[in-house]
Amino acid sequence: MFLKLEKCLEVITMWQKSYNNSPSVYIVPTPIGNLEDMTFRAISTLKMVDVIFSEDTRVTIQLLNHFEIKNKLIHMDDHNEETVKESVLLALRDGKNVAIVTDRGTPIISDPGYKTVKFLKENGYNVIALPGPTAFVPALVASGISSEHFTFYGFLSSKEKKMYDELNMLKDSEYTLVFYEAPHRIMRTLEAMLEVFGDRKISISREISKLHESVFVGRISEAIKTIDVKGEFVIVVEANNEVIDNNMSIKENVNMYIKSGLSSMDAIKRVAKERRIPKGDVYKEYHEGR
Numbered sequence: 001m002f003l004k005l006e007k008c009l010e011v012i013t014m015w016q017k018s019y020n021n022s023p024s025v026y027i028v029p030t031p032i033g034n035l036e037d038m039t040f041r042a043i044s045t046l047k048m049v050d051v052i053f054s055e056d057t058r059v060t061i062q063l064l065n066h067f068e069i070k071n072k073l074i075h076m077d078d079h080n081e082e083t084v085k086e087s088v089l090l091a092l093r094d095g096k097n098v099a100i101v102t103d104r105g106t107p108i109i110s111d112p113g114y115k116t117v118k119f120l121k122e123n124g125y126n127v128i129a130l131p132g133p134t135a136f137v138p139a140l141v142a143s144g145i146s147s148e149h150f151t152f153y154g155f156l157s158s159k160e161k162k163m164y165d166e167l168n169m170l171k172d173s174e175y176t177l178v179f180y181e182a183p184h185r186i187m188r189t190l191e192a193m194l195e196v197f198g199d200r201k202i203s204i205s206r207e208i209s210k211l212h213e214s215v216f217v218g219r220i221s222e223a224i225k226t227i228d229v230k231g232e233f234v235i236v237v238e239a240n241n242e243v244i245d246n247n248m249s250i251k252e253n254v255n256m257y258i259k260s261g262l263s264s265m266d267a268i269k270r271v272a273k274e275r276r277i278p279k280g281d282v283y284k285e286y287h288e289g290r
Contacts, residue, residue: 016121018128023092025120026099027113029106029132030063033210037133043067045130050096053088055112059103076100078112085116092125106134110154110180135208136178139234143203144217146239150176156189163189167196172240179235186233187224193237194220199261201238206231221261250275250285 018024026045031037046052046069053076054060060073076084091098100107100116106129107113117127140147151173157163170177181189193202197220204216204223212231216223220237248256250271257267268286272279 016126018126020126022126023095024097024126024128025088025092025117026097027107027117027127027129028099028101029130029134030060030101030104032104032133032135032208033213035063035066037209038063038067039130039132042130042132043069046071046099046101048097049099051091052099052101053084053116054100055102055107060101063101076112076116081112081115085119088116089120089123089125092120092123104133104135106132109134109136133209135180135205135232135234138208139203139205139215140176140178140236142205142215143236145176145201145203145236147176149174149239150178152178155180155182158185160188160192163192164196167192171196174239176239177237179237181233181235183229183231183233186227186229189235190220190224190227193235194224194261195263195266197237197240198257200240203236205234205236208232208234219261250282254282254286 026049028042028045029039030042046064046067049071051072051074052060052064053074055075055077057073057075063069064071064073074084074087076088088098088100100113102111102113105111108117121127136152140150151170153166153170156166156179179189193200199219199221202216202218202220202223204227205213206215206228207213207230210231214228216227253271253275254264254267257270258264262270264286268282269279272282275282
C-alpha cells in the first residue's frame with residue numbers, strides 16, 4: 001500500500017502548475033524575418049520579466065528597441081550555457097521572472113536553451129513556452145508534401161562522414177523529413193541527399209516571411225541546378241515510398257536506382273547493401289546481364 005502511494009506522489013510532482021504566480025522562465029519565440037509575426041503576448045511577456053537571456057544581445061536589442069521594451073539583457077549561447085544556466089537559477093531563487101530568446105524563431109528548436117530548461121525543471125521551477133514563429137512549420141505546410149506524419153531532424157552534421165551516416169539512417173523512413181541548412185552547406189547537402197535518397201520530390205523554402213521569400217518544389221536534381229544559395233533554408237523531403245519487389249532481378253534493381261538519380265556505382269553499392277551480398281557479385285551480375 002505504501003509503495004502504491006509513493007508511486008502516486010511521484011506522478012503528482014511531475015505536474016507543473018504554470019500560472020501559480022511562482023517565479024518562472026518564459027521561452028519566447030521571436031520573428032524569423034517579419035517583425036509583424038511578433039505576438040502581443042510575446043511583447044507583454046518580455047516587458048513583464050525582470051531579465052532576458054539572449055543568444056545574441058546585439059540582435060535582441062534591436063527587437064526590444066522596436067517594441068519599446070527596456071529590460072536587462074544577459075548573453076547566453078551554446079558556448080556559455082553550461083555556466084550561465086546557474087545565473088538563471090539564481091534569478092528565479094531571488095523571485096524574478098526571466099525570459100529566454102534566441103536570434104530568430106523558437107528557442108531550443110535547433111537553438112540554445114535545452115540545457116537550461118532541463119536544469120530548471122530539475123530544480124522545480126516552471127518553464128512556460130509561448131507559441132510563436134518557427135521556420136519549419138510554414139515550410140512544411142507550404143511544401144505540398146504530406147505533413148500527416150513527419151520527422152523534424154534539424155541540421156545534419158557538418159562532418160561529411162557523419163552526415164552520410166545520418167542520411168543513410170533516415171533514407172528508409174516512411175515519414176516526411178524536415179531539415180534546416182545554412183547557405184554555405186546547401187549544395188553539399190543536396191548532392192548527398194541525391195546520392196543517398198535518390199531523386200525524390202523535395203521542397204526548399206528560403207528567407208521565410210522576408211521580402212525575398214521563395215519556395216522550390218520539384219526533384220532534388222532540379223533543385224541542385226536552379227537553387228540560389230543565399231539565405232537560410234528549410235528542406236522538406238518526401239518519405240521513402242519505394243516498394244521493393246522481391247522478385248526483381250539484380251539488374252532491374254540497379255537500374256531502378258540509376259533512374260532515381262544515382263550513378264551506376266552508387267546504385268550497385270546500394271543494391272549490395274540492401275541484399276546483403278558482396279558488391280563484386282552485384283557488379284558482375286549487372287554487367288554480365290546487360
